[in-house]
Amino acid sequence: MNPEYPVTLVLHDENKSTKVNEVEKIIISEIVKKLPKEYTSKDKLGIVVPFKAQRAQIKSLLRELGLEHVQVDTVERFQGGEKDIIIISLTASDPSYISAVLEFLFNPNRLNVAMSRMKEKLILIGSQEMFNATTKDIQKFEELIEPWRTLFRKIRTYGEKLWSGTLEEFVGELDTSEDKYQKILNKYKAINMEVFGINEWPKSP
Structure with a gap:
């Protein structure tokens, strides 16, 4: 990761x-491994x-x-100070499930806390469906969904597409010691991915 x-936004x-995403686990x-x-x-x-x-x-x-020493937790339980690198796995990708837990997933505090913990780099991994989410409730849309869509638009508008391809291409050849991942990769190898990077956060107008 440059x-x-x-x-950096890693989109698939x-x-x-729903509550577990094997694609994001592989990513x-x-x-x-490359850090x-x-x-x-x-x-x-x-x-x-x-x-x-x-x-x-x-x-x-x-x-x-x-x-095993690396800290992994929910925003609510994330303890300690800032980290040089923060990776966020948005996890949910099923449109119906996203709609059902909208207020939980799109809580603005979740994004703000996560971003405030990174010192050098934020890597956001998520499905396109997270950024396609919508609701008929205008207030909920403006308070919950719009901040995420704004983040998405800014990265795509002001950033640069760094890579695109399939999950299989992203992973490359697996080591023989990691053959257990082959079954998962075979299941999801055709998943499409795009990677965007932004080197300066645009100022609000």
């Missing part, structure tokens, strides 16, 4: 996940998720990578 871009089109695995070793210490890296089930999945992954 350090020139302090905010998987759309059937996080690849990102963490310089000095950025994987407890005080350098933090991963924020909305659900305890996704937290358990990511914790299991980190144990396999020998990084």
Whole structure:
């Protein structure tokens, strides 16, 4: 992940996940494995998720990578000071589920707290469906959904597309020691991805 871009959006089109997202687990695995070793210490890296089930999945992954010391938690439970790198897994991608838990997922505090914890880089991983979410309740739309859509629009408008392709291309060849991921990758290998980076946050008009 290019350090020139302090905010990076990793977008995918998987759309059937609720409290656990295997696609985002694979993406996080690849990102963490590519980070310089000095950025994987407890005080350098933090991963924020909305659900305890996704937290358990990511914790299991980190144990396999020998990084069980890395903090993974929900926004509500995230403790400690700032981290150099914050990774956010938005997790939910099923449109019906997103609509059902709208107020929880789009709580503005969730985004603000997560962003306030990063010192050098924020990596936001999410499904296109999170940014397509809508509601007939105008007040809820303006208070909950619009801030996320604004973030999405700013990254795409003022940022740069750094990469696009499938999940299989993003991962490349798996190590023989990680064959258990092959079954998951085979299931999702055709998922489309785009990566956007923004090197200077645009000022509000």
